[in-house]
Amino acid sequence: MKANDSGRSDFTRAVDLLRAGELVAFPTETVYGLGADASNPAAVAKIFAAKGRPADHPLIVHLAGHDAVEHWAEDVPAVAWELMETFWPGPLTLILKKQAWVPSTVTGGQDTVGLRVPGHPVALELLRRFAASGGHGGVAAPSANRFGRISPTTAAHVQEELGERVPLILDGGACAVGIESTIVDCSRGDPVVLRPGHISPLHLEAVLGRLPDIATAVGAPRVSGSLAAHYAPLTPMRIVTGPRLLDFINAQRHKGDRCGVIGHSQPPQAGMPHVWRMLPADPVGYAHELYAALRDMDHAGVDLIAVEALPESPLWAAVSDRLRRAAAGAGQP
Numbered sequence: 001m002k003a004n005d006s007g008r009s010d011f012t013r014a015v016d017l018l019r020a021g022e023l024v025a026f027p028t029e030t031v032y033g034l035g036a037d038a039s040n041p042a043a044v045a046k047i048f049a050a051k052g053r054p055a056d057h058p059l060i061v062h063l064a065g066h067d068a069v070e071h072w073a074e075d076v077p078a079v080a081w082e083l084m085e086t087f088w089p090g091p092l093t094l095i096l097k098k099q100a101w102v103p104s105t106v107t108g109g110q111d112t113v114g115l116r117v118p119g120h121p122v123a124l125e126l127l128r129r130f131a132a133s134g135g136h137g138g139v140a141a142p143s144a145n146r147f148g149r150i151s152p153t154t155a156a157h158v159q160e161e162l163g164e165r166v167p168l169i170l171d172g173g174a175c176a177v178g179i180e181s182t183i184v185d186c187s188r189g190d191p192v193v194l195r196p197g198h199i200s201p202l203h204l205e206a207v208l209g210r211l212p213d214i215a216t217a218v219g220a221p222r223v224s225g226s227l228a229a230h231y232a233p234l235t236p237m238r239i240v241t242g243p244r245l246l247d248f249i250n251a252q253r254h255k256g257d258r259c260g261v262i263g264h265s266q267p268p269q270a271g272m273p274h275v276w277r278m279l280p281a282d283p284v285g286y287a288h289e290l291y292a293a294l295r296d297m298d299h300a301g302v303d304l305i306a307v308e309a310l311p312e313s314p315l316w317a318a319v320s321d322r323l324r325r326a327a328a329g330a331g332q333p
């Protein structure tokens with residue numbers, strides 16, 4: 001693993017690898033991505049192979065800036081430009097009608113393409129250099145984890161997930177946001193939120209003039225993050241309301257099971273023989289730490305992860321979404 005986030009040689013090597021059709025893992029402000037030249041179907045196929053991801057799942061194409069959008073997308077509606085102006089570089093992916101040339105390996109065979117300009121200096125530098133090297137300049141990148149597992153928010157997590165399967169991991173430290181980008185479909189009329197994220201419906205309302213619709217079709221394969229079970233630890237996991245947490249843990253103890261607890265308001269109980277981790281009691285801080293906490297619990301040798309249920313507020317919607325999916329997929333090999 002490379003531990004140098006700004007060394008010229010790392011970027012040069014990364015661009016050379018991408019140009020040669022190889023994979024490069026890189027940091028974004030949301031999670032680490034597993035990147036390949038989006039215009040090269042053989043390179044994109046390596047992403048699916050490394051992740052063990054079904055090939056009909058579309059990938060997000062990362063760009064260095066707005067000026068590349070029309071190379072990849074056509075009929076871009078005015079509202080999409082407004083969203084880009086406001087939120088790029090940043091944790092927002094827009095689904096747009098694709099240009100005819102865009103390979104179907106990247107779009108999962110759909111007539112749309114997901115585009116994002118990430119707000120991380122290492123990602124942007126990589127994308128700028130890749131675009132300047134010739135070719136089409138788009139880097140297809142899903143989260144750099146094995147399919148269905150917890151997204152990586154540090155370079156060490158990527159190493160743990162993919163190891164030898166990726167020739168270069170650029171290290172940009174811990175991801176600031178910590179959960180995947182908000183996905184907004186602008187390809188068929190009024191914008192629809194396909195995946196909640198740090199950019200919330202309230203943020204979007206400020207641009208759209210009204211709250212966007214939110215897709216409800218959980219399980220639809222078009223958005224792999226919408227599968228009911230996803231982002232999951234290997235250890236079984238339960239979401240338990242704060243008032244029930246102590247009883248729940250005690251019941252586990254009587255069964256001889258050891259719980260790992262992820263709380264945010266219920267403080268650790270003295271004398272409890274459990275791993276008890278407190279996350280920030282605000283959704284932004286919580287998102288930043290969530291995946292690392294789940295990963296740590298997976299390594300803590302506990303029989304069950306109990307997560308204190310989150311507040312029922314729109315501000316918590318994105319992290320609640322990830323938590324529900326993690327619980328649904330947890331404990332499966």
Ligand code: TXA
Nearest residue numbers: 030033058059112113114142143180181222223224225
């Ligand atoms: O924050 C993120 O979005 C991270 C970083 C690396 O940018 N990437 C990420 O990629 O989360 P991935 O593959 O784990 O999730 C991308 C989501 C998938 O659920 C995929 O189905 C959806 O984007 N997607 C991509 N293109 C699409 C399209 N044309 N139509 C519908 N959904 C699309």
Ligand code: MG
Nearest residue numbers: 142143151225
């Ligand atoms: Mg993912």
